[in-house]
Amino acid sequence: MSHHEPTLLRVRNLRVEFGAFAAVDGVDLELGRGELLALVGESGSGKSLAMLALLGLVDAPGRVSADELSFAGxxxxxxxxxxxxxxxGRDIAMVFQDAQASLDPSYSIGFQIEEALRQHTGLRGAAARARALELLEQVEIPAAAERLQAYPHQLSGGMNQRVMIAIAMACAPRLLIADEPTTALDVTIQAQIIELLLKLQREQGMSLLLITHDLAVVAEMAAQVRHQLAVMYAGQIVETGTLPALFEAPRHPYTAALLAALPEMSAGQARLSALPGIVPAALDRPGGCLLAPRCAWAQARCRAERPALVQGLRCHYPLGQVPAPGSRS
Structure with a gap:
């Protein structure tokens, strides 16, 4: 290995604005070579939009700005x-949530993989066909040779998602971004797809950025591999850390609420009161902490003053630290 700078992706103060509204509001992210980062948040948190900005896919009227947006320097x-x-197309590949919508129903699986190979690597003919077969085998599709002739409607949702991953892997990307790759699938298939992504990440030494609203998916991964987690709320990152440590001692009330909503966390007790309400929309962003209206720990300061992200945490009164002033604990 020639030695490069270890950081593959560096994002500083990324903003995506629609008029006066910042849907992505000052996001910082860093991902090293061969590392794994999970970006988690409810829908409306801006996580998918942040990734589209990174890929240059935000359309007008959206405006993208950043202090730094660099890939491999x-x-x-x-x-x-x-x-x-x-x-x-080549160094950064993307897998979207709905394979059915991303694959073309009128072409065979083999044709679609070969098309990606031709576009990005110049392989054609027998060489492309051989590589397509190899890719299907890599994503563990059984009877891969027969599947090359199949059309998307002839495969299950889980198989089509594997085909999408095969297409993404066609150019041996250095970074794979998977945006909600398991949302449309049932739970056992979800686990298999996550397993597959982790295996590819390990074997190919690529970096993986996984975007999801589902902390259970992240918990599934945390059991197998130490990785970074960034939690996003209303366009901002509210907590970052390493798993599994972050799961064991979340410092932000929002992270704690997401964890509390996991089935295995609330076993044997009355359903934990996850957060009431929803992510605030463009017109009702509160003046202070964006979570304050939904947060059981919020104090006067939280409603008045927006906390900065300091050492991976955006909160005036972190959990497990001193009780907030004026709170009767």
């Missing part, structure tokens, strides 16, 4: 749209 914001597309 390259400034993404300085690239032309064509250069950006080339990079995202």
């Amino acid at each position: 390259q400034d993404l914001l300085a690239l032309t749209p064509a250069e950006r597309r080339r990079l995202t």
